[in-house]
Amino acid sequence: xxxxxxxxxxxxxxxxxxxxxxxxxxxxxxxxxxxxxxxxxxxxxxxxxxxxxxxxxxxxxxxxxxxxxxxxxxxxxxxxxxxxxxxxxxxxxxxxxxxxxxxxxxxxxxxxxxxxxxxxxxxxxxxxxxxxxxxxxxxxxxxxxxxxxxxxxxxxxxxxxxxxxxxxxxxxxxxxxxxxxxxxxxxxxxxxxxxxxxxxxxxxxxxxxxxxxxxxxxxxxxxxxxxxxxxxxxxxxxxxxxxxxxxxxxxxxxxxxxxxxxxxxxxxxxxxxxxxxxxxxxxxxxxxxxxxxxxxxxxxxxxxxxxxxxxxxxxxxxxxxxxxxxxxxxxxxxx
Amino acid sequence: xxxxxxxxxxxxxxxxxxxxxxxxxxxxxxxxxxxxxxxxxxxxxxxxxxxxxxxxxxxxxxxxxxxxxxxxxxxxxxxxxxxxxxxxxxxxxxxxxxxxxxxxxxxxxxxxxxxxxxxxxxxxxxxxxxxxxxxxxxxxxxxxxxxxxxxxxxxxxxxxxxxxxxxxxxxxxxxxxxxxxxxxxxxxxxxxxxxxxxxxxxxxxxxxxxxxxxxxxxxxxxxxxxxxxxxxxxxxxxxxxxxxxxxxxxxxxxxxxxxxxxxxxxxxxxxxxxxxxxxxxxxxxxxxxxxxxxxxxxxxxxxxxxxxxxxxxxxxxxxxxxxxxxxxxxxxxxx
Numbered sequence: 282x283x284x285x286x287x288x289x290x291x292x293x294x295x296x297x298x299x300x301x302x303x304x305x306x307x308x309x310x311x312x313x314x315x316x317x318x319x320x321x322x323x324x325x326x327x328x329x330x331x332x333x334x335x336x337x338x339x340x341x342x343x344x345x346x347x348x349x350x351x352x353x354x355x356x357x358x359x360x361x362x363x364x365x366x367x368x369x370x371x372x373x374x375x376x377x378x379x380x381x382x383x384x385x386x387x388x389x390x391x392x393x394x395x396x397x398x399x400x401x402x403x404x405x406x407x408x409x410x411x412x413x414x415x416x417x418x419x420x421x422x423x424x425x426x427x428x429x430x431x432x433x434x435x436x437x438x439x440x441x442x443x444x445x446x447x448x449x450x451x452x453x454x455x456x457x458x459x460x461x462x463x464x465x466x467x468x469x470x471x472x473x474x475x476x477x478x479x480x481x482x483x484x485x486x487x488x489x490x491x492x493x494x495x496x497x498x499x500x501x502x503x504x505x506x507x508x509x510x511x512x513x514x515x516x517x518x519x520x521x522x523x524x525x526x527x528x529x530x531x532x533x534x535x536x537x538x539x540x541x542x543x544x545x546x547x548x549x550x551x552x553x554x555x556x557x558x559x560x561x562x563x564x565x566x567x568x569x570x571x572x573x574x575x576x577x578x579x580x581x582x583x584x585x586x587x588x589x590x591x592x593x594x595x596x597x598x599x600x601x602x603x604x605x606x607x608x609x610x611x612x613x614x615x616x
Numbered sequence: 617x618x619x620x621x622x623x624x625x626x627x628x629x630x631x632x633x634x635x636x637x638x639x640x641x642x643x644x645x646x647x648x649x650x651x652x653x654x655x656x657x658x659x660x661x662x663x664x665x666x667x668x669x670x671x672x673x674x675x676x677x678x679x680x681x682x683x684x685x686x687x688x689x690x691x692x693x694x695x696x697x698x699x700x701x702x703x704x705x706x707x708x709x710x711x712x713x714x715x716x717x718x719x720x721x722x723x724x725x726x727x728x729x730x731x732x733x734x735x736x737x738x739x740x741x742x743x744x745x746x747x748x749x750x751x752x753x754x755x756x757x758x759x760x761x762x763x764x765x766x767x768x769x770x771x772x773x774x775x776x777x778x779x780x781x782x783x784x785x786x787x788x789x790x791x792x793x794x795x796x797x798x799x800x801x802x803x804x805x806x807x808x809x810x811x812x813x814x815x816x817x818x819x820x821x822x823x824x825x826x827x828x829x830x831x832x833x834x835x836x837x838x839x840x841x842x843x844x845x846x847x848x849x850x851x852x853x854x855x856x857x858x859x860x861x862x863x864x865x866x867x868x869x870x871x872x873x874x875x876x877x878x879x880x881x882x883x884x885x886x887x888x889x890x891x892x893x894x895x896x897x898x899x900x901x902x903x904x905x906x907x908x909x910x911x912x913x914x915x916x917x918x919x920x921x922x923x924x925x926x927x928x929x930x931x932x933x934x935x936x937x938x939x940x941x942x943x944x945x946x947x948x949x950x951x
Contacts, residue, residue, distance in 0.1 A: 286717040288747055301745050308726035309740050320741035324659040335708035335761055339746045373670035375759045382621040391643035405644050406655035410636050411674045412623055413949060419752035424710045426670055426761035614748060
């Protein structure tokens with residue numbers, strides 16, 4: 282009998298996250314299938330659909346190569362709305378700040394949030410701040426909650442054998458950068474978080490290929506392997522990844538090996554996995570490559586009729602390796 | 617030169633809160649007059665107006681007479697929407713939980729949140745949970761962010777000499793209950809938080825008296841005196857309170873005296889201050905008294921042509937006492 286909340290890492294991570302999720306859905310009377318990156322509602326009859334989503338950021342350290350907790354908080358919620366196909370409009374911001382926090386650090390974070398919001402064309406419209414005693418919070422936590430609007434008629438479509446799996450760039454950069462920073466590795470020049478907003482990239486695709494895109498999700502906590510497992514779970518198809526096509530930076534590979542973790546299970550903060558119709562995959566890819574956030578896009582896998590419900594990788598030496606549903610690490614406070 | 621965030625209490629409280637507020641508005645490019653209990657937007661041309669608001673709850677202790685952090689988090693955001701005149705529809709919930717937190721306590725809080733949401737007729741539709749290491753948060757923090765819809769054509773109207781000030785019940789119950797609990801006072805039988813949702817009370821009033829109600833706000837942090845000061849600040853009128861009409865429980869008076877704090881500056885969590893046209897004040901009061909949340913409603917003051925910009929109390933012995941803009945206590949982690 283589990284009596285206490287434990288940290289979501291190590292072998293207990295998955296179970297603990299499931300337990301908390303189960304408790305919440307049970308007490309709040311939600312169904313598991315209702316839980317998505319965002320809640321969708323129609324403000325009034327005949328208006329377009331809107332999306333509503335929330336996320337709290339507790340990343341440690343709060344400043345890291347490629348970003349900081351503020352930029353992450355803006356982009357994280359922008360991305361949760363974007364992968365639903367909604368255009369992010371408004372964000373609320375809720376701060377919990379520890380007594381003793383440097384005002385100059387707060388200013389850096391606020392400035393970074395404003396820059397990220399402007400870059401993503403989203404407006405911060407309301408907020409709240411709480412200060413707690415020293416030792417009662419770890420520096421600063423930021424909640425961002427967002428409202429977005431569905432402009433195109435994007436929707437989830439049935440995934441079929443032959444559909445392709447696309448990612449818009451390199452894998453594992455955010456999580457590995459945070460881990461390198463925590464471990465004070467000094468040999469990681471060039472390694473930085475991929476923290477970026479996905480809305481411009483995605484909304485352009487959604488407009489140009491409304492019928493070709495079947496599913497989108499940002500592979501944050503749990504990484505690429507977890508998102509693909511969620512897609513395949515219980516379905517009559519499997520998902521095959523081509524190892525030689527996976528865009529992973531050498532620095533990311535290096536740190537992953539030292540830490541003994543697999544970049545496929547590591548959080549990304551500026552990436553989207555897109556399942557797309559086979560016949561349109563190259564066109565979607567070409568369109569993505571024209572943009573800053575999609576210039577390193579790759580087709581990394583496909584939906585196959587073997588290994589139903591599973592995700593596996595065809596390795597460069599011709600072998601096969603099943604990528605199980607997150608049994609290993611789930612690093613705490615990566616986002 | 618202030619370099620660090622300090623706790624929002626003692627004589628520095630007001631200055632620190634102002635400093636943080638100023639930094640946020642400066643960096644985010646907001647104007648001070650844009651900052652309200654909620655942001656108002658129109659989803660599409662010709663639709664009704666909607667409101668969007670956020671609040672993070674860090675109350676300590678998390679369980680207290682009359683409620684807990686979960687009930688407070690639901691009602692707090694319901695009330696921020698309600699005092700704008702909007703009907704609360706949806707809430708998001710963001711948890712930060714400390715490693716080691718008892719699962720039985722989490723279940724109590726979740727159950728309490730669901731009960732509060734049902735009672736307020738609002739739906740929890742999306743959420744997020746982060747677990748942090750032991751010592752990196754104080755048990756549990758909860759962010760709630762809400763969306764509401766303006767059904768009646770309620771709006772702020774110019775306040776005039778003669779307008780009456782109404783409150784829907786007793787003053788200072790929430791803050792004083794928390795302080796009594798923290799100080800482990802044992803003589804406070806009957807003392808409990810007023811934590812309650814205001815939407816049913818307010819929306820009924822808004823429908824019946826759309827033209828009579830000029831201003832509403834919930835006197836949470838800073839209490840009744842702070843809300844009235846905000847209303848009077850810079851205006852050509854003053855606000856007079858009648859001391860003998862102030863509904864304050866004997867237990868609240870007792871604990872306040874021991875702690876040396878004024879209940880007029882203490883947070884309430886189920887109260888609304890309403891400025892209403894003189895001629896309709898008694899009708900509004902009668903309507904409020906029919907409801908559970910308004911049965912102890914009182915007219916506690918009026919808008920006068922003396923002491924412009926100030927709030928003062930006419931005492932029971934015929935004296936006058938200015939109630940300044942929060943120079944004294946602002947207790948941390950009351951909500």
